[in-house]
Each structure stands twice: as C-alpha cells, then as structure tokens.
Amino acid sequence: GDSVTQMEGPVTLSEEAFLTINCTYTATGYPSLFWYVQYPGEGLQLLLKATKADDKGSNKGFEATYRKETTSFHLEKGSVQVSDSAVYFCALSDRPDMRFGAGTRLTVKP
Amino acid sequence: GAVVSQHPSWVICKSGTSVKIECRSLDFQATTMFWYRQFPKQSLMLMATSNEGSKATYEQGVEKDKFLINHASLTLSTLTVTSAHPEDSSFYICSARDGSGRRLDVRYEQYFGPGTRLTVT
Numbered sequence: 094g095d096s097v098t099q100m101e102g103p104v105t106l107s108e109e110a111f112l113t114i115n116c117t118y119t120a121t122g123y124p125s126l127f128w129y130v131q132y133p134g135e136g137l138q139l140l141l142k143a144t145k146a147d148d149k150g151s152n153k154g155f156e157a158t159y160r161k162e163t164t165s166f167h168l169e170k171g172s173v174q175v176s177d178s179a180v181y182f183c184a185l186s187d188r189p190d191m192r193f194g195a196g197t198r199l200t201v202k203p
Numbered sequence: 204g205a206v207v208s209q210h211p212s213w214v215i216c217k218s219g220t221s222v223k224i225e226c227r228s229l230d231f232q233a234t235t236m237f238w239y240r241q242f243p244k245q246s247l248m249l250m251a252t253s254n255e256g257s258k259a260t261y262e263q264g265v266e267k268d269k270f271l272i273n274h275a276s277l278t279l280s281t282l283t284v285t286s287a288h289p290e291d292s293s294f295y296i297c298s299a300r301d302g303s304g305r306r307l308d309v310r311y312e313q314y315f316g317p318g319t320r321l322t323v324t
Contacts, residue, residue: 125312136209136296136317137247182246189235189300191313195246 095120099183099194106173106201114168114197116157116183124187126150126159126166131180131196140168140181173201206230207299209316216287216323224282224319226297232277233299237313238270241294253280287323295319 100115118124125144129137141150146161155170166183178201183194206229216222226236235254239247251267253259253274261267269291271283280299284291298313 127312129315134320137298137315139312139315142312186312190237190249190252191298193246196244198244 095124095185095187095192097183097185097192097194099197101195102197102199104197104199106199108175108201108203109172110201112168112170112173112177112199114181114183114199116166116168116194118164118166118183118185120164120185120187122187124185126157127184127186127191128155128157128166128168129182129184129193131182133179137182173199175201175203177201205301205314207233207297207314207316209295209297209319211319212317213320214322216321218288218323219286221283221285222287222321224284224295224297224321226280226282226299226316228278228299228301228314231299231301231314233280233301234277235300236274236280237298237300238272238280238282239296239298241296241318243294247296250282284321287321289323292321292323295321 096119098117127142128140130140141152143150143159149158157166157168180196180198182196184191208227210225238250241247250265251259251261253272255274255277259272274280296318298315
C-alpha cells in the first residue's frame, strides 16, 4: 500500500543553516504530496503541496519538488530561523485518506 | 478559507466518564471528515473516516464502540470517547475534505483542525 518514509530526526541546526529533510514515497497511483508543519501543542498547518511530477511547492522560504523518477519530495530551506523549530510531516494522498511520514523534529539554535 | 475548528482545545476528565470532541468546517461543506490520534513525539494515526450521513469506517485496531463518531451534517463531526481511561489520553486531530468541488486544484487535500488534548485522570 501507499506509504511515506521520512528522514529520521531530530535535526539540530544553527540559524541561517541550510535545511534538507528527505522524504520518499511508495504509491501505486499518482498521489498529491504535502509537507505539514506542527508547532508545539498545535495542530497541523499545510506548508506546501504539489500535485504532479516536477511541480515545485514553495512557501515561507521552504521548497519541495515532486520527483517521480526518484519518488521523492525532499523539503529544503536555504536559511533557517529559530522560528522554524517544529515537527515536519511529509504526506501523500492518492485516496480520500492521507498517509503521513513519521515526522522530523527540527530545532534551530541562535 | 478552508478553516476547521475543534472544540474543546483541551479537556481533562476522570476515568470512566465520556468526552465529546467537536470538529467543524467553518467555511465549506465537508462531505468527508477524518479523525486522527497522535501520541507524544509520534506521527498521526488515522482512527476513522466519516462520511456525512453514513457510518464511520474505522481503521483496524480502533474500537468503534469506544470511539463513537457521528457526522450528522456537512459541517460537523463529533468523536465521543466513551468510558475513558488514562491510556486514551492523547492529542486528537480532525481533518475535513471539501466536498463542494470548488477546490479542484489538489485532489484529496485535507484541512486540519488545531487538535484537542485529552487527559484522563
């Protein structure tokens, strides 16, 4: 069945460092792909999304490109801030329900 | 647009009592709503899928008699944790899909509520 594999965390970076969080997926169809962010004690907020191969989702300096050939949707940001500290979830949806990765906790230190 | 609310945001109850959590879509009609459970430092686990006007479909291992789901209208779904015990303490998150067809840009996108933290003492 459909599944998402995310890079193991936690990830700790210094402010202004480059961020990559790897995400790969397995799906029989053509899923839509998402990155969600969860701040402590809160629900999920959609960060970005892509619906087809080669689409690039972007928001708040974060980017991810839907790569069908490598079945990947890696999250990147060129310069992280302390306020980016949160848990990031990769997800796919090829059916009415959604499959999530395990989540990657990011801590950015000043 | 596409706002989903949950109420309450947190609740503390005594063991053996029942707790109801509401999930509302504020500006769209949600033909399908989902209930997730999240343990500390873990990912979301889908508990059940509910379609308006029909019985919920529960994931394997989720007790349907314990977690009662009602989706009586296009904007409201409720999750009732019956005879709650400490092991039911968790963060419960609902999500909803827009069934109106207006948002066609992303297939199967879900909009998430802010979550409800349940603590059973």
